[in-house]
Amino acid sequence: MMKKAVNHSRVQVVVRLRPVLDEAEIDVEPCVRELDGNSLEIFNWRNNKETLKYRFDAFYGKSSSQEEVFESSVASLLVHTLNGQNASVFAYGATGTGKTHTMLGRPGDIGVIPRSVQKILSVAKSESATWKYSIQFSYLEIYQERVYDLLVPKNHDLQIREDRDRNIIIPSLAVKEITSYEQFQKYFIPASHNRYQLCISHYTKMFTLLVTKVQQAEPFRKLTGKLLLIDLAGSEDNKRTGNQGIRLKESGAINVSLFVLGQVVDALNQGLPRIPYRDSKLTRLLQDSLGGTAHACMVTNIAPEERNYMDTYTTLNFAAKSRQIVNKPFTRESTEKPSRVTLKRKASDEHRPSAPAKKMASQESTPIVNARVNVLKQQVLQPFLSPILRKHDHFAESVVSRLENLERNILNHMKQPVQPVVPPPPPQENQQDILKQLKKCREQLKEVQQQNQRLTKEKTEEEVLTSDCLFQRVPLIKKKSRSKLGTRCDEPSYSGCSQKDRKPLSAVNGVSTDVQFVKIIPECNSVSKESNDALDVSGTNWTVKLNPELQEKHNAEILNVINSGTVKQLKSLQSIGEKRAKLIYDWRQLNGQFRSIEELQRVNGLTRKTVESIVKNNLLSKVVFQ
Numbered sequence: 023m024m025k026k027a028v029n030h031s032r033v034q035v036v037v038r039l040r041p042v043l044d045e046a047e048i049d050v051e052p053c054v055r056e057l058d059g060n061s062l063e064i065f066n067w068r069n070n071k072e073t074l075k076y077r078f079d080a081f082y083g084k085s086s087s088q089e090e091v092f093e094s095s096v097a098s099l100l101v102h103t104l105n106g107q108n109a110s111v112f113a114y115g116a117t118g119t120g121k122t123h124t125m126l127g128r129p130g131d132i133g134v135i136p137r138s139v140q141k142i143l144s145v146a147k148s149e150s151a152t153w154k155y156s157i158q159f160s161y162l163e164i165y166q167e168r169v170y171d172l173l174v175p176k177n178h179d180l181q182i183r184e185d186r187d188r189n190i191i192i193p194s195l196a197v198k199e200i201t202s203y204e205q206f207q208k209y210f211i212p213a214s215h216n217r218y219q220l221c222i223s224h225y226t227k228m229f230t231l232l233v234t235k236v237q238q239a240e241p242f243r244k245l246t247g248k249l250l251l252i253d254l255a256g257s258e259d260n261k262r263t264g265n266q267g268i269r270l271k272e273s274g275a276i277n278v279s280l281f282v283l284g285q286v287v288d289a290l291n292q293g294l295p296r297i298p299y300r301d302s303k304l305t306r307l308l309q310d311s312l313g314g315t316a317h318a319c320m321v322t323n324i325a326p327e328e329r330n331y332m333d334t335y336t337t338l339n340f341a342a343k344s345r346q347i348v349n350k351p352f353t354r355e356s357t358e359k360p361s362r363v364t365l366k367r368k369a370s371d372e373h374r375p376s377a378p379a380k381k382m383a384s385q386e387s388t389p390i391v392n393a394r395v396n397v398l399k400q401q402v403l404q405p406f407l408s409p410i411l412r413k414h415d416h417f418a419e420s421v422v423s424r425l426e427n428l429e430r431n432i433l434n435h436m437k438q439p440v441q442p443v444v445p446p447p448p449p450q451e452n453q454q455d456i457l458k459q460l461k462k463c464r465e466q467l468k469e470v471q472q473q474n475q476r477l478t479k480e481k482t483e484e485e486v487l488t489s490d491c492l493f494q495r496v497p498l499i500k501k502k503s504r505s506k507l508g509t510r511c512d513e514p515s516y517s518g519c520s521q522k523d524r525k526p527l528s529a530v531n532g533v534s535t536d537v538q539f540v541k542i543i544p545e546c547n548s549v550s551k552e553s554n555d556a557l558d559v560s561g562t563n564w565t566v567k568l569n570p571e572l573q574e575k576h577n578a579e580i581l582n583v584i585n586s587g588t589v590k591q592l593k594s595l596q597s598i599g600e601k602r603a604k605l606i607y608d609w610r611q612l613n614g615q616f617r618s619i620e621e622l623q624r625v626n627g628l629t630r631k632t633v634e635s636i637v638k639n640n641l642l643s644k645v646v647f648q
């Protein structure tokens with residue numbers, strides 16, 4: 023999908039004055055006076071000798087017709103929708119000022135919504151030779167910050183989302199495809215009567231028309247435009263109307279969304295970085311229309327009666343500031359070559375037999391065989407992806423070509439002669455020898471394992487296990503790992519001693535003089551007294567001891583790292599993290615070298631316990647050999 027930016031477009035604001043409805047009031051002077059086709063004035067409530075003048079993109083007086091409003095202010099927006107851009111018209115105003123009349127109208131005097139549908143359907147019809155149209159609509163209501171589907175009343179509280187292209191969408195909203203005005207009426211009229219609110223004036227209704235058109239010849243342009251037609255809920259002055267209970271709650275919710283709408287308009291006018299679209303469902307849905315990607319027109323409805331003066335005054339002020347909003351529309355355009363799919367389908371319908379099918383037909387000629395050949399022809403030659411393509415006429419071009427390639431490859435593959443399945447050759451003599459040897463080896467291994475098990479049983483509590491590789495190279499390099507229980511533990515690994523060099527403990531038979539794992543005997547046993555200084559390998563009852571010479575060498579190397587290592591090198595020691603490494607490094611800079619490991623306690627921030635754990639975890643214990 024290609025997006026072509028078009029010129030910035032300011033929100034058009036027009037005002038429509040409702041006629042006086044009550045005959046008794048006809049002779050009473052209205053609070054609004056028409057000046058010309060764009061301007062009006064109301065008296066100034068602060069000073070009744072003055073008037074307040076307003077100028078808009080158009081002003082429709084009390085005798086203006088539905089047709090006039092539509093043709094002068096809405097029809098031009100439909101052109102954008104037909105050209106792959108978004109457009110929106112929304113009616114704003116206090117309760118009873120004529121918003122629904124403007125948007126919906128009444129039989130014989132239809133409003134913006136039915137007129138727009140009529141217009142788009144008639145353009146689609148007149149262009150049908152060159153463009154293939156798809157026209158769909160959805161219809162929803164926002165009541166008390168919930169979105170209801172008017173086409174499928176059981177769809178309650180729908181979620182609003184934003185797609186990859188930052189379009190505001192409602193994924194589960196029902197959509198109806200229409201090809202005629204009669205069809206539109208069939209769905210739309212009952213939907214207009216679906217209401218969720220107690221008071222009919224306290225809801226916002228949004229009608230969306232999605233127009234997709236695909237050119238029927240080169241370059242097969244595809245344009246997708248959207249038209250939003252919105253009848254906003256009316257604002258009410260609760261003090262004036264004396265609303266209570268649920269009515270008060272309803273009008274409160276309406277006022278919240280209208281209040282946020284005001285904030286959105288203010289934020290846009292001030293060029294603020296954050297526009298509070300998300301603060302209400304209404305502003306979220308209007309995001310396209312205000313400061314977004316749509317050409318927009320706001321029809322501001324006002325009433326002439328003096329008792330409506332305050333509403334008229336606030337509505338006109340809101341309308342005046344909305345005029346400053348600028349949108350950035352763009353054209354949604356791609357290319358779709360429906361003829362490629364159609365041509366493909368036509369070609370496939372010819373069912374030309376393939377070479378294998380022809381061969382089969384020539385070799386076998388009975389009626390049964392002929393029938394089989396026909397089935398094969400259909401199975402092999404008919405592009406089996408076509409039904410999918412048939413279902414989705416609006417695939418993007420790239421998807422179509424990828425599917426076609428895939429289809430071609432599969433067909434080629436199917437046309438290749440089938441290779442006979444060759445059974446594996448019987449095992450050769452030398453292979454049988456190898457199998458015998460393998461069996462023998464397994465038996466030997468089993469014997470060794472059994473012997474080991476017996477030995478393990480016989481060993482006393484001071485059983486000795488050795489490794490000829492472990493701990494031969496120092497210093498230790500830390501390696502973080504996770505224990506089975508999910509807690510993090512530090513596991514020593516050894517530089518230069520690769521995993522393959524190390525042997526599993528169970529496989530070790532010889533006894534090393536360098537290191538021993540010693541099982542700890544509780545309390546009275548002398549080994550257990552030393553346990554604090556040794557590494558508890560299993561975490562339960564095994565500990566490790568090094569030979570004194572190696573231990574001394576190891577201690578010296580660790581002390582060397584502590585005295586001359588960088589912060590990074592210090593961090594490579596067990597139990598020394600970034601913070602401790604820096605503490606040690608800084609202390610060394612001030613006080614010189616450590617004479618012994620124990621001197622680490624002098625570092626501010628390293629407690630005796632910490633130093634003990636450093637000593638223990640870096641195998642810095644004095645070794646007591648048995």
Ligand SMILES: Nc1ncnc2c1ncn2[C@@H]1O[C@H](COP(=O)(O)OP(=O)(O)OP(=O)(O)O)[C@@H](O)[C@H]1O
Binds near residue numbers: 041084115124224
């Ligand atoms: N321009 C007009 N010409 C003739 N009648 C009108 C006009 N505008 C509004 N009316 C009539 O005024 C009455 C109130 O209008 P409407 O219901 O459209 O107001 P509204 O702003 O939608 O109110 P609410 O917010 O309560 O839904 C209706 O009876 C409608 O037919």
